[in-house]
Amino acid sequence: xxxxxxxxxxxxxxxxxxxxxxxxxxxxxxxxxxxxxxxxxxxxxxxxxxxxxxxxxxxxxxxxxxxxxxxxxxxxxxxxxxxxxxxxxxxxxxxxxxxxxxxxxxxxxxxxxxxxxxxxxxxxxxxxxxxxxxxxxxxxxxxxxxxxxxxxxxxxxxxxxxxxxxxxxxxxxxxxxxxxxxxxxxxxxxxxxxxxxxxxxxxxxxxxxxxxxxxxxxxxxxxxxxxxxxxxxxxxxxxxxxxxxxxxxxxxxxxxxxxxxxxxxxxxxxxxxxxxxxxxxxxxxxxxxxxxxxxxxxxxxxxxxxxxxxxxxxxxxxxxxxxxxxxxxxxxxxxxxxxx
Amino acid sequence: xxxxxxxxxxxxxxxxxxxxxxxxxxxxxxxxxxxxxxxxxxxxxxxxxxxxxxxxxxxxxxxxxxxxxxxxxxxxxxxxxxxxxxxxxxxxxxxxxxxxxxxxxxxxxxxxxxxxxxxxxxxxxxxxxxxxxxxxxxxxxxxxxxxxxxxxxxxxxxxxxxxxxxxxxxxxxxxxxxxxxxxxxxxxxxxxxxxxxxxxxxxxxxxxxxxxxxxxxxxxxxxxxxxxxxxxxxxxxxxxxxxxxxxxxxxxxxxxxxxxxxxxxxxxxxxxxxxxxxxxxxxx
Ligand code: SF4
Ligand code: SF4
Ligand code: FES
Numbered sequence: 239x240x241x242x243x244x245x246x247x248x249x250x251x252x253x254x255x256x257x258x259x260x261x262x263x264x265x266x267x268x269x270x271x272x273x274x275x276x277x278x279x280x281x282x283x284x285x286x287x288x289x290x291x292x293x294x295x296x297x298x299x300x301x302x303x304x305x306x307x308x309x310x311x312x313x314x315x316x317x318x319x320x321x322x323x324x325x326x327x328x329x330x331x332x333x334x335x336x337x338x339x340x341x342x343x344x345x346x347x348x349x350x351x352x353x354x355x356x357x358x359x360x361x362x363x364x365x366x367x368x369x370x371x372x373x374x375x376x377x378x379x380x381x382x383x384x385x386x387x388x389x390x391x392x393x394x395x396x397x398x399x400x401x402x403x404x405x406x407x408x409x410x411x412x413x414x415x416x417x418x419x420x421x422x423x424x425x426x427x428x429x430x431x432x433x434x435x436x437x438x439x440x441x442x443x444x445x446x447x448x449x450x451x452x453x454x455x456x457x458x459x460x461x462x463x464x465x466x467x468x469x470x471x472x473x474x475x476x477x478x479x480x481x482x483x484x485x486x487x488x489x490x491x492x493x494x495x496x497x498x499x500x501x502x503x504x505x506x507x508x509x510x511x512x513x514x515x516x517x518x519x520x521x522x523x524x525x526x527x528x529x530x531x532x533x534x535x536x537x538x539x540x541x542x543x544x545x546x547x548x549x550x551x552x553x554x555x556x557x558x559x560x561x562x563x564x565x566x567x568x569x570x571x572x573x574x575x576x577x578x
Numbered sequence: 579x580x581x582x583x584x585x586x587x588x589x590x591x592x593x594x595x596x597x598x599x600x601x602x603x604x605x606x607x608x609x610x611x612x613x614x615x616x617x618x619x620x621x622x623x624x625x626x627x628x629x630x631x632x633x634x635x636x637x638x639x640x641x642x643x644x645x646x647x648x649x650x651x652x653x654x655x656x657x658x659x660x661x662x663x664x665x666x667x668x669x670x671x672x673x674x675x676x677x678x679x680x681x682x683x684x685x686x687x688x689x690x691x692x693x694x695x696x697x698x699x700x701x702x703x704x705x706x707x708x709x710x711x712x713x714x715x716x717x718x719x720x721x722x723x724x725x726x727x728x729x730x731x732x733x734x735x736x737x738x739x740x741x742x743x744x745x746x747x748x749x750x751x752x753x754x755x756x757x758x759x760x761x762x763x764x765x766x767x768x769x770x771x772x773x774x775x776x777x778x779x780x781x782x783x784x785x786x787x788x789x790x791x792x793x794x795x796x797x798x799x800x801x802x803x804x805x806x807x808x809x810x811x812x813x814x815x816x817x818x819x820x821x822x823x824x825x826x827x828x829x830x831x832x833x834x835x836x837x838x839x840x841x842x843x844x845x846x847x848x849x850x851x852x853x854x855x856x857x858x859x860x861x862x
Contacts, residue, residue: 317595350590490827492639504591517825519664533861541839541840
């Protein structure tokens with residue numbers, strides 16, 4: 239489908255229209271911070287935000303999610319899986335966060351398919367929005383992501399001042415665009431050039447991180463003393479992993495409130511916690527912060543590449559902003575290049 | 579019980595319900611549970627292979643990864659030998675015949691029983707380490723003509739800590755060209771068998787590495803010295819097989835808990851040969 243154009247004053251109508259037949263998930267301002275939330279209409283949706291404090295990952299891989307309920311008073315223990323989600327549109331996701339969903343696909347939609355994730359993924363259409371500006375912590379370019387491209391999105395919007403350029407990237411996107419066609423006009427051909435101009439500042443402003451040689455160095459750095467040195471300042475809070483759009487570790491927990499009826503849920507977990515790898519028999523392969531810090535960065539920059547053929551980071555910068563002791567992946571990349 | 583359509587949507591993290599048919603006391607803190615699934619067809623289509631594991635749980639208490647100790651050649655049931663080590667296994671030990679468990683699986687890779695065909699097998703186990711390899715032993719003995727000589731070296735600290743005594747002393751030695759060598763760590767009254775640690779007993783028995791695959795399973799310290807002994811005896815890394823253990827939750831390579839380097843032990847393991855292990859970062 240050819241590029242479309244959407245007048246700025248039509249955005250709310252578009253969101254309202256989408257919300258009529260889908261669950262709409264969009265960024266809103268909540269207590270002064272931008273977060274993705276399910277919304278009933280276009281009211282309050284902010285599209286000029288820089289990046290949400292937590293990624294929209296939650297709508298595919300929730301922080302905590304019921305898997306099934308059971309009733310042990312029933313002789314068959316009656317296991318009842320949770321119902322799937324309705325059709326949804328994730329609106330306004332940034333290119334880095336969209337790419338992170340492709341990385342999660344590699345984990346959850348491989349070998350054993352994780353149906354909880356796949357149900358949400360299949361039923362969600364992703365409308366991304368290019369970045370005209372970025373935060374001082376952004377470095378998506380290091381991973382081949384660009385403020386004006388959104389690999390993995392179904393539709394891509396770019397703010398061109400008085401209008402949005404609307405690029406249709408997939409069949410899912412085409413279906414959504416066709417349903418809302420009365421709100422779009424055809425792009426007059428000036429869109430592509432205008433987009434390049436609009437997204438140039440973000441490209442210019444972002445941190446320049448060069449990954450050249452980092453993976454090869456890490457292949458030989460398992461025993462490097464830098465892990466112990468870097469890990470010293472970590473307080474083990476796990477913030478880095480909770481805000482990261484590519485972190486996918488979880489725990490599985492049963493809850494029954496002392497009754498025969500209960501449920502099993504899974505919830506986000508963190509490799510930064512000592513309990514993560516401690517086994518019932520006492521086996522503990524990562525006893526100190528050194529091993530846990532090493533695991534986090536090795537996983538994203540070495541193991542993920544070996545297993546899935548891509549880095550497990552999208553340069554969103556959240557761990558740079560949120561780590562209370564500035565132990566972040568950009569610094570580690572630079573350090574590896576320096577000492578490795 | 580289950581609407582098959584919904585199960586398909588939520589598998590493979592949904593358990594099946596099974597009933598315990600038999601409980602065998604192995605030692606004071608190890609029991610073997612023989613179970614069968616309640617839903618017809620589940621066991622028949624389970625497709626477990628020697629060396630694979632299952633997530634066992636009591637709903638409301640928790641889940642744990644346990645190796646299937648029975649061979650798939652033994653139809654109509656699965657067996658799990660469980661050591662009491664924590665909340666869940668304590669609770670499982672309270673269960674008896676007719677009680678239920680929730681089970682999902684089978685998970686992980688398997689002993690390379692196809693590649694082993696035509697070869698001699700040298701199985702070396704300590705304590706509960708016999709449980710995972712027992713699936714392989716029974717598989718080989720049930721397909722006796724496919725395999726060469728079978729040697730089983732099994733040890734524990736004392737006789738009351740030996741598991742599967744009915745196999746070790748009664749069944750296995752009676753099978754043709756199958757040789758069981760049992761040892762305990764210290765002298766004991768009424769014990770006429772060998773006394774000494776497993777690794778030195780292995781060296782003493784001086785097995786030939788020719789056309790032989792060695793499989794070892796047991797406490798880490800035993801494995802460490804058995805591997806040294808096998809290397810000394812001329813076994814190639816590719817012909818030495820063992821299993822690795824990590825804490826697990828999902829069993830399907832998603833929860834991120836059981837990795838060693840880029841490998842997930844729940845999917846790529848637990849079975850590895852020594853050459854593969856040497857390529858892993860030493861974090862286990
Ligand atoms: S590691 Fe940090 S910069 Fe990379 S994707 Fe995760 S939160 Fe963003
Ligand atoms: S690296 Fe920073 S954010 Fe992550 S656990 Fe350590 S202190 Fe917390
Ligand atoms: S147990 Fe979850 S990844 Fe292995």
